Amino acid sequence: MIRTVLKWFDDRTGLVSAIDYFLEEEIPASAGWHQVFGSVAMFAFLLQVVTGLLMAVNYAPTPGEAWESLRYIVTQVTAGSVIHSLHHWGASAMIIVVVVHMAQTFLWGAYKKPREATWILGVVLLLLTLAFGLSGYLLTWDNRAYWATIVTTRITALAPGGSMLLRVLGTDGNSIGRVTFARFYAAHVTLLPLLMTLLILCHLILVRTHGVTPAPGDEHKPKKKFFPEQVFKDTVAIFLWCVGLACMVAFVKVPLLHVADPTDTSITPRPEWYFLFLFQMLKVFQGPLEFFGAIVLPGLAMGALVMMPFIDRTKLVRIRQRTGAITLVALGAIGWGALTATAVATTPHQIDDESLDDPQAWQLIPASQLAGIGAFRSGHCASCHVLGRSGAGPDLLTAVSVKPSDWLMDHFRKPAADAPESDLPTAQLRALVQLVTKRDENGIEAWKTAPAGPVQGATLYQANQCSTCHTLNKEGGKLGPELNGLRSRHDRAWVLGHFSDPEKYTPGSQMPAFDNLSDPDLATLTDYVLAIPR
């Protein structure tokens, strides 16, 4: 029954025979595990197509909103973080397998006559894969993506015809806006996938036309069929690749920084790991040599790759005798590894600064108000002022106090004739004045929900008069740096150390050392200031 249907279908479309044509291919006796990578690369591309389509149904391709919708995918949509992670790590895993595929082809000498065209198409496919990586990197529109792409476009401007290319990309290299974003998006989801699909098909047809490269001596052995033995090996390889990818998805968080900020001066842009070697090479070639390092050298390397079949025209020999090729690949790998390792070692620790969840109310109000909440709680104010309804005192949530601050200070010291006198320090009483006279919606929300830790931190902040010099949530002096977004500039150990010896961490700092605070107090204060978002 199924056979009849298949035959009917095949007679009219030829599809079944076409698949058979590939499955029934005769391959040399030496074919085996070393030739699985092409299939894995193709599967990797298909997976990127599937996960990319899934991302696209919840993604808004415009600056700003792109980041919001991506955050929505990662935090709100069911399995959204899995899909995003598959796409992100899938890209890296695809580049690895494409490069391994190329290295294998090179080592075994499979680019030689008559397979020159297959090889050259392969080099083009590698470049397309890298173009996917480059264009996709911007689409997250987080701060790292923005700045890395700025650097990339500047490098492009160095190349001959680079300014033309930049015009095509809709930028002058100084900033990246909606137009450039739209062009990167168009390239990533329309042009590149089309080209890639087309060229993969051509590559496949050429592979089938010329057959799998035999090793010397294969001509005397009987040939094998592609199906099922080699298909089995390819499937196992694809499966192992998937297991590796699944481990990355399960255990490594995809970095997503805060939304792109063209005014941020604290960021050190870095490209994705597979471009780090280029980045590092540019450090070696500086000044007048920059053009050589950024354009000439990569250009020559690409040219040599493309021309490989015409540079090396020797006859096919066994892999063990291809010492030249083995040396070249080894040197390439060592050079790439060394450059990448140096780049990683010299990259300042990127602080994963922004939590993707919306900030809590207590993270948005000035420290004085949060300290006021602390005073309200520790001063037993709630025994008369019940939040949310009128008790012995008025409900403080419904209206901002219009009493003069002198009256309030006196009231806080001695709330009522029959009430005991308050033992709160003056700083806390001032904080209370701030709270009841200034609080807005966030203040009310924080009053009800702020956890004890941050409240204690804000109380310390208030008591040590940090706001004399520092601004935090729009309140405080300008003598020291603003503290909003501190966590994207420094990590916890730095801030902790800085409190006890500011001069050591920031030479010339005017800040006094706060070594009078106990260790737990310092930790609470540090946690508090680090929790305040940009």
Place this chain on the structure above:
Amino acid sequence: MLNEPQTRRSFYINAINALASLIAAAIAIPAAAYLLIRPKGAEDEGLAEVADLNQLKIGKPQEVLYERRRVDGWRKVTEKASTWVVRTDDHSVVAFNPACTHLGCAYHWDGPANHFICPCHSSVFSIDGKVLAGPAPRPLDRYVAKVEAGKILIGSQVDQG
């Protein structure tokens, strides 16, 4: 008994099928969850104040325009909305979704005939939303509606059944 090459061949084929199915399932399950399960975070929108109660007369439905807050995908939006409000007595109102339950056209109140009528396929609803005629499959959908201190407050749609 199968000979050795045949056993090996069937092992290969079984292994290919098994591994391929595993991979397909590992992709299809998250993909299905992603597309089919409702995203979290669509919190309750709260009530919007739309009009004063004493602007309405008992037994005379009125279309009211108001602004409502809604979570729309990755954005919290404030958008224009409308509802048909019917004052039922001195203290309470009923608010209807302004879309006909047939195909979503905007119906209107026919004063002289004393019923709602939809211009698309002539569905007719009574003042309490019941279907009187036409293809509409169910009574008009209702919004949560409250009266507090003389103000009419409208919320999200009441779940049917």
